Amino acid sequence: MQAEAQAPNPETTLRAMQAIVGENACLSGDADMQPFVTDYRGIYHGKAQVVVLPASTEEVSQVMQWCYANHVPVVPQGGNTSLMGGAVPDGTGAAVVINLRRMNRVLAIDTVNDTMTVQAGVTLSGARTAAEADQRLFPLRIGSEGSCQIGGNLSTNAGGTAVLRYGNMRDLVLGIEAVLPDGRIYSQLRGLRKDNTGYDLKHLFIGAEGTLGIITGAVLKLMPQPRSTAVAFVAVQSPAAAVQLLGEAKRLSGQAVTAFELISRPALELVLEYLGNVPSPLPEMHDWMVLIELTSGTDAESLNATLMEILESGFGQGLVLDAAVAASLSDAQNFWRIREEISDAQTRTGGSIKCDVSVPLSRIAAFVEDASAKVLALEPAARMVIYGHMGDGNVHFNPLRPRDQPAKEFLAQWYARISGLVDAMAHAENGSISAEHGIGVVKRDDLTQFKSSVEIELMWQVKQALDPRNLLNPGKVLPARRR
Structure with missing residues (x-):
């Protein structure tokens, strides 16, 4: 339901916000607010009464x-790295944007309990660096780690390249x-691994994209730092061969497989x-490649031997066509740089139809091959930029404009049809239309096709219970309520 009262004018709102946070922590000019009302790709634009820090x-x-x-709507914002338009206001200019970048303190690190307490505005790289200073690991890894913030990571249930081993942000x-x-204020900043006292309320806010509450702090799990790392860039026969190779890696290394990233030839050429x-x-060049990372508490020699055993098994079974093993930290960083820059390469080039889907691992090869064939049947010159976290079934399936076609023309012609096709195919495989990017505004209305009326109604009931005036990040995540 919408706000019923007339919202105050911007001058009144600005004065009220200045009285709370101070004049220097309020931005009201169009130029000052611009970075906060536009997403980082420059696709989604909005307006705000004021940006509050x-x-x-x-x-x-x-x-x-x-x-x-x-009755003033509020848009919570972290690093504003969302790909789904979930962190910027709409075009009405009615909202206040609350950006948490000033709440950037690491409050405590408990090396006995292996936990870290942080404010929501701490960047992911800041959290990782703080953990490393105490010989611990915070394992979330995503390409935007220098900009994205812990609050946003929680609000979108961020995934990344190490989910295979460590799980999502949740x-x-x-x-x-x-x-x-x-x-x-709901506050449960306790480092308990066991608490069976009723509903686990924190999970309401994780993945809710700021529609139920504004996450302001968190207690994060820390892990032991691995003693050794082994990385290889491997050409494989096909996506099916990659799945088989992952099985071999798990069989031969146990829990050591930290990342297993699929990369298509067009993705590698582009980056x-x-x-x-x-x-x-x-x-x-090969049609398909995987980036494999093993980490363990054992010595480097033993882990490298395990990696070589995996590759030898892959060669022997005809799964592996070629492989480059990182001989140094610099080599490993270069391999990872290639993988992590694929997203920005697409942004700079323009014209990428970004589909962030997940399917069961047993169906991932068939999905990639079938979806590719159907897209190329529509537009044979599309560049099939396909990459992602194969180990957990998450594929970034991003058909890119032909080299000689303008980005806007390609997107206008194909975006709706191709994204709908890919999403439907993922759903048919018992998959998800959003593996880690969230819903925002981009996928909001699509939920009516892929979630049952019961699921959507339950989501609305939770929303109404916590936010009866629909003021917190309105228009995001939830499709129009069915009557």
């Missing part, structure tokens, strides 16, 4: 109390603190062209 949970609470009382958190739409001065890891 609180420094504490208490300030967030006071802002929310005022906005709730005055698996890496023990407690959270969140401000509710009416300004009340090498974008990077310019980075050579291909392999002397020849």
Whole structure:
């Protein structure tokens, strides 16, 4: 349901926000607000009354109390790296944006309990660096780690390249603190691994994309730092061969497989062209490649021997065509740079239809091959930029414009049809239309095709229970309510 009262004018809102957080922590000019009302790809644009930069949970609470009382919609924002338009306001100009970048302190690290307590505005790279300083690992890894923030990672249930071993963000958190739409503070910043006292309420806010509450703090799980790492860039016969090779890697290394990333030839060609001065890891181009990373607490010699055993088994079974093993940390970093820059390479080139889907691992090869064939039947010149976290069934299936076709023309012609086709095929394989990017506004209305009426109604009931005025990130995640 929509707000029933007339919202105050921007001057009134600005003065109220300045009284809470201070003049220097409020941005109201169009130029100052521009980075906060446009997504980082420059695709989604909105307007806001004011951008507020609180420094504490208490300030967030006071802002929310005022906005709730005055029926002002609020858009929570972290690093603004969302690909789904979920972190920017709409075009009405009615909203207040609350950006948490000033809440960037690591509050505590408990090396006995292996936990870290952080404010939501701590960047992912900041959290990882803080953990490393105490010889611990926070294992979430995504390409935007220098910009994305822990609060946003939680709000989208971020995944990344190490989910195969460590799980999504939901698996890496023990407690959270969140401000509710009416300004009340839910605080459970406890590092407990066992707490069986009723509903585990933190999971309401994780993955909710800021529609139920604003996450302001979290207790994160830490892991032992691995003693050794082994990385290889491997050409494989096909996606099916890659799945078989993953099985061999698991069989021969146990829990050591940390990442297993699929990369198509067009994806590799695109990123090498974008990077310019980075050579291909392999002397020849191949249609399909995987990036394998093993980590363990054993010595490097033993882990490297395990990696060689995996590759030898792959060669022997005809799964592996060629392989380059990282001989140094620099080699491994270059391999990973290639993988991590694929997303930005597409953004710079333009014209990529971004489908973030997941399917059961047993069906991933058939999905990739069948979906590729159907897309190429529609547009034979499309570049099939396919990559992702094969180990957990997550594929970034991103057909890219032909070289000679403008991006806007390609997207206008094909975006709706191809994304709908790919999503439907993933759903038919008992998969998901969003593996880790969330829903935002891009996939919001698509949910009516892929979720039952019961699921959508339950989501709305939760939303209405916590946010009866529909003021917190309105228009995101939830499709229009069925009557």
